[in-house]
Amino acid sequence: MSNIYKKIYKEIKKYPNIVIARHIGPDPDALGSQFALKELIKNKFPKKNVYAIGATSSRFKFMGILDKIEEINKENTLLIVLDTPNIKRIDSVDLEQYSHIIKIDHHPLVDKISTIELIDETASSTGQLILEFIYVNHLTLTDSIAKNIYMAIISDTGRFMHDYTTNRTFELITKMLKKTNIDFTSLYEPLYMRPLSEIRFQGYIFENMEVTESGVAYIKITEDLLKKFGVDSASSGNIISELKFVNEILVWIFLTEDKKNNIIRANIRSRGPVINEIATSYGGGGHKYASGARLNNWQQADSLIVDLDELTEEYTKGHVK
Numbered sequence: 001m002s003n004i005y006k007k008i009y010k011e012i013k014k015y016p017n018i019v020i021a022r023h024i025g026p027d028p029d030a031l032g033s034q035f036a037l038k039e040l041i042k043n044k045f046p047k048k049n050v051y052a053i054g055a056t057s058s059r060f061k062f063m064g065i066l067d068k069i070e071e072i073n074k075e076n077t078l079l080i081v082l083d084t085p086n087i088k089r090i091d092s093v094d095l096e097q098y099s100h101i102i103k104i105d106h107h108p109l110v111d112k113i114s115t116i117e118l119i120d121e122t123a124s125s126t127g128q129l130i131l132e133f134i135y136v137n138h139l140t141l142t143d144s145i146a147k148n149i150y151m152a153i154i155s156d157t158g159r160f161m162h163d164y165t166t167n168r169t170f171e172l173i174t175k176m177l178k179k180t181n182i183d184f185t186s187l188y189e190p191l192y193m194r195p196l197s198e199i200r201f202q203g204y205i206f207e208n209m210e211v212t213e214s215g216v217a218y219i220k221i222t223e224d225l226l227k228k229f230g231v232d233s234a235s236s237g238n239i240i241s242e243l244k245f246v247n248e249i250l251v252w253i254f255l256t257e258d259k260k261n262n263i264i265r266a267n268i269r270s271r272g273p274v275i276n277e278i279a280t281s282y283g284g285g286g287h288k289y290a291s292g293a294r295l296n297n298w299q300q301a302d303s304l305i306v307d308l309d310e311l312t313e314e315y316t317k318g319h320v321k
């Protein structure tokens, strides 16, 4: 495994221009990994032009400012895609414009975009992979790099709670905290502050979601509803993990209407049945217990609910694990 980390470093060395991209709807793992990698490269190679690109996230603005690129010279520019398994989810990138590409990700592989891909599904987060990259290549950790990586890891692990939080995660974090002086407890407040409108919306979801007999909870969120509560579709993403520890719920689905893209966004979580195969059969994908899909209409949403309900029923009977 350490070979691929070295190979990526060698590639980075070669190019004067480096563009670092990640998925649409960025989370702290995507952003923190992007900013940490940019700073690492800039510190080691001050003459290189390094751009962290993608749409700005108002919620996580405090993590850093994203760059704009004017034009791309195919031959001397390296594109690094972080935290994104699907081509269509890469933010602000036309892959045709690049002939040198690297991917670093911890999601199961969906689309292969390069011959140099570091995919480690056992890693908690892309932030964890960036930390491995630092140690394998003996790069210098600064406090701001450490802060971005810390936020990346705590966010994707739900503060070291979700699956894929391993001994390795703690080993790397401990090593990082010993080397730097970051006040890590102060990083939680900006990450977890939420507007009251979102809390009220959360109350609505908990009150109105349906729960089937087998233990599938689901809620249909229309754009009108989002408007009524003054929240955007990203809000449901912040609420979904709150249902992880509910006796009666094994699988839960948030179905959010997105009129602009003419789709219904399905976010699915599980604390038992493996759900990503069903998500994949609807054109989506993801982890075993956290998946998503973009659906074409509400009929498809209903059929997804039925499929997950059957899966959960089988699971409860002990037929599938």
Ligand SMILES: [Mn+2]
Pocket: 029, 030, 083, 106, 125, 126, 156
């Ligand atoms: Mn991630």
